[in-house]
Amino acid sequence: MASFRLFGCFRKKPPNQTVSTTNEENTSTPDPDEISQQQSCSNSETLDSPQPENPEAMNIEEESETTQPAEDPGPTGNETTSPLDTHQRKDSEEETSTLTAPADSITPTHSSTEADQTDSLTVTPTEYALPNGKDGEPYRVEHLKEKIFSDAASEILTYYIEGLDESGITLLENEDTLDGIPTLIDNEPKVIQIELFYHLRNQERKPPFKHKLRFAINPDPQKLWKNIPSNREKPYWKSDEDCELLEEPGSGRLIAASKRGRSHAHEGTCRDDHYAIKYFHQSGWWLSIVADGAGSAIYSRKGAEIACTAGTKLFEDSIPFLDSEQLTNAICEYAEGSESSKNEVFGKLQELFIKRIGYPVCLEIYEHAKTSSHKAKDYNTTFLISAWKKTPDGWFVCAFSIGDGGIAVLHESEITPLNKGDEGEFSGETIFLTSNNVWEDSAALRNRVKFGLFKDVHGIYGMSDGITDPYFETEHNFSQLEKWHKFTEEIDSHLAQSASPEKRLLDWMDFWSPGNHDDRTLTVFQPVPPQTQREENA
């Protein structure tokens, strides 16, 4: 049989202080400060004595005649233990609980003459805290007796609960289970306080004891997010979402979408992300730029936009350099495995991305800031640029990135990231195109340039951290094929057989991921499958 320490809570109380217990007093819900508590015990236990490990002590109250105001030691009140609650203390929460009896006339079904004549009771410090629930979600607590009374559960003959009326939760008596779907009004969180009345074995005829229970119902955060349109009067206003589709028969299609995050929608602020995509018909180059304006920078949405427009322009100007005979040949030899050619390609791409594109884009932002009388850091943005072209040896893909987000190629059942996420140790601080230290560290700068030749390309992706955070979370995961499979399966199924895949991509961006509500921007390139190519060529 379970053992419980009945009198733990008495030790703090003056033994002789008593209050006469009338039925009325006992029937009211005890105020935490005035919990009608213990009786002077006729079994002559002194209140300061060590606690008896004696189950029979539970019967004491039958003979007692007085109660006294409880001083509530509370759930963290060290050794004090409720008569029937021997180990649940850490679970108990928001207040103190009482085990008060008799509940006598509280419930019509249990009121009786006998009840009216019984008094007093034992009490206990803790109020048991049940697990919290969530608005609109199934709530279920099984093995209720055990949870509340732990080892003493077997002493409970019957019990019932009051106070659940409008909670959406009911007690399934036969199953010893609380069950239901709690609902909130106007998403207002609430704490549900209920009372559990119980009879101990051999005390069926006595009025029930009472135990307070409590739990909170949380709102569903999804219902709390507001969607406030951005203010068009704001400087550098941009639309809350944007999308675009480029298709080139025989080559592929490039789909882009960018959507304001819930964090901005909640505040009615503008989207900070930006993108640019382009196909250059004459040269056959595809281009994707994704820029994520820093949340901490007031005009970063403009910084991101400049990064995209200036980046596109500068790339276009650089196509003759890219398509020079020297570089084209070097790429061919690199495809054949020449190490020196690889270095040559690397050198040329460094010149392209650092000298011809990246740094000039950075300067353009500084220039804009200067003419607008703002600081360049007010325009802080990340910059992820990738470009690709079909060659006889596969797709040649090159990329350069500053800041978080991701660029990757999915090919031949492999994933190859083409950037290194720039993330801090703790805070998610990243670096920006406009950060001084980016341009000072030339070795690190060179490492931002990535390239490769890829066969059997499934997709080429560029994305802001609004996508990488919820789908990949860490740099490690960004290189894990199984993570990519989940991601691309979703993307592919959304984009398949749609006349407007760009709109579908935008819809997909509404996906729900707790805690991840940043702006989301994604560019997806899907090459025409070789088989289709042949058909088209035919």
Add this chain to the structure above:
Amino acid sequence: MRRLPVYLLLDTSSSMTGEPIEQVKNGVQMLISALRKDPYALETAFLSVITFDSAANQVVPLTELVNFQVPDLQANGVTAMGGALSLVKQRADQEVNKSSAEVKGDWKPMVFIMTDGLPTDDIQKGLQEFKEGNWGIIVGCGVDNADTAALKQIAGEAVVTLSTSDSTAMSAFFKWVSASVSFGSKSVETIGKDVSGLDELPPPPPEINVVV
């Protein structure tokens, strides 16, 4: 998801007995209720309560806001503030994730410390350990005759005072804590960096005094 860890360090020494400790309890309850109305906080905030009297105790380990259960608080003993500082550093080392290639790091923990007295233990030892931690915002709140000099050592400029004879000040403080936590969790998305000073938080309400 980056979590926003929040540590509440509450003085439960005997001088808090009675009305003050009740006010603190109500304050914590109010804080939790207010945060539960904020979708940012609901999704990202994690809270822990450390009490300090004759010893420091983590009465609630770092717990997701939705599962958080407000602890009961009892006042007795002296003021082991140094112990509380050591403990919060130790617990944060255990409970807060740092970024690595494999792990998504949390936001730097926010720390709110409330006391009405003088530290009775060796605060320097605790302080030294505490300073080795990587914290976001740290706010000290002196109640009544608290030692604001000690709080300033802990929280720098971010020290406020209030009087327990004024229950509206206590409730204003916890409302402000709630606003600050909301702000911190919001910065996860909209600001993209940690808040680190009092001037980056919502302005404190007129009921509480900023110690200068």
